[in-house]
Amino acid sequence: MELEYSSSLNGASFLFFELKQVIKLKQQGLTKDEIRKKVREENLFQFNNQGRINRALPSVMKRAEVIDEALAALILEGSIEIGKVLNLYAIMKTDLLFFEFMDEVIKEKLHNNNYLLEKKDINVFFASKAEQSEKVASWSDNNVEKLKRAYMQILYESGMLRTRKGKELDRLIIDEQIKQHLTQIGDARYICAMGE
Structure with missing residues (x-):
């Protein structure tokens, strides 16, 4: 599927716990509609309002779609670190702008052993994307600021940012099984974007 730039991460940031819930239901053989219904009716994401569920659910469903059987098993049975790496992969695979951020900013920094992520980076x-894309250029400053925060939140929750408000990057330890599998299915670029 061709991805377009989107600011949907504003309502959807990391959502690892939520992804696990959806993958479990998928493994039980539920259809997409059944999953959506069950998540809403039983509040499986444990959110305190319906609006938040409605904002997060489309992204989580999309992420679950790009997780194949082998990766689903790793998410459900593997360590939390493995799960976080795979969630980061699913976010990159379903969000073009975030993938480009990882690929152009984070990968470059780690490649050059520069572990400082600054606001200006x-x-x-975002300024260069706004020059390249009318869509990004049309977003309000408020929307872009929220998106920047969402990106930092994802880096923090995935383990790539040492502290929530910090600037220090950490390399992810990526399990060999994951590297081999993603390489086999033609997704090695996502491993590279994580700084491998």
Whole structure:
């Protein structure tokens, strides 16, 4: 599927616990509609309002779609670290702008052993995307600011950012099984984007 730039991460950031819930239901053989219904009716994401569920659910469903059987098993049975890496992969695979951020900013930094992520790095990235894309250029400043925060939140929750408000990057330890599998299915670029 061709991805377009989107700011949907504003309502959807990391959502690892939520992804696991959806994958479990998928493994039980539920259809997409049944999963959506069950998540809403039983509040499986444990959110305190319906609006938040409605914002997060489409992204989580999309992420679950790109997780194949082998990866689903790793998410459900593997360590939390493995799960976080795979969630990060699913986010990159379903969000083009975030993938480009990882690929153009984070990968470059780690490649050069530069572990400092500064505000200007993110600002420059968004400014250059706004020059390249009318869609990004049309987003309000408020929307872009929220998106920058969402990106930082994802880096933090995935383990790539040492502290929530910090600037220090950490390399992810990526399990060999994951590297081999993603390489086999033609998704090695996502491993590279994580700084491998």
